[in-house]
Amino acid sequence: KNEVEQSPQNLTAQEGEFITINCSYSVGISALHWLQQHPGGGIVSLFMLSSGKKKHGRLIATINIQEKHSSLHITASHPRDSAVYICAVAYSEETSGSRLTFGEGTQLTVNP
């Protein structure tokens, strides 16, 4: 059983819509990452957070440590946002921040 659960698995939206992708994990973490992967395969790190909220452009990431839950929001979505969004966590007991456990990803398609 994957210890990092993402929902939804697939999401189709119209350009301009507000999008939310959710991530839940099972035990204490030192950090949570939101990653973006385009069809070519390369991964871009969007956010790394351990508490609160971060914003970058149209992207917002929040995390609730008590509820073990994080959300990635995209405001005013655009077709170029179409990609797979992956949540990954570094558990507290790990001795490295790069030893990540990954969610299965959310395939986002934004139609014009």
Add this chain to the structure above:
Amino acid sequence: KAGVTQTPRYLIKTRGQQVTLSCSPISGHRSVSWYQQTPGQGLQFLFEYFSETQRNKGNFPGRFSGRQFSNSRSEMNVSTLELGDSALYLCASSLTRFGPLHFGNGTRLTVT
């Protein structure tokens, strides 16, 4: 500043052969981590190198190995290739062991 560079981008090998993949981190980054991505298992942590020492290893057989050089460049090696080793291999670098990760575009390995 150049990003993380992985070579080669594509590789085709035959079962039983061995392969070496290369990763050049962002200048100044001392931590390099490797990940495997397959359709069945998703993204999984392989290992992490910091200051030329392997600091962490994921649940992979001993056929998977790696090293890091004094300039922080890293190589990973897979011996006695199996069909199941076909995957996208991604490397990421970080300034510290717990810092934000910067991913390369990956090496796509096909084993026939």
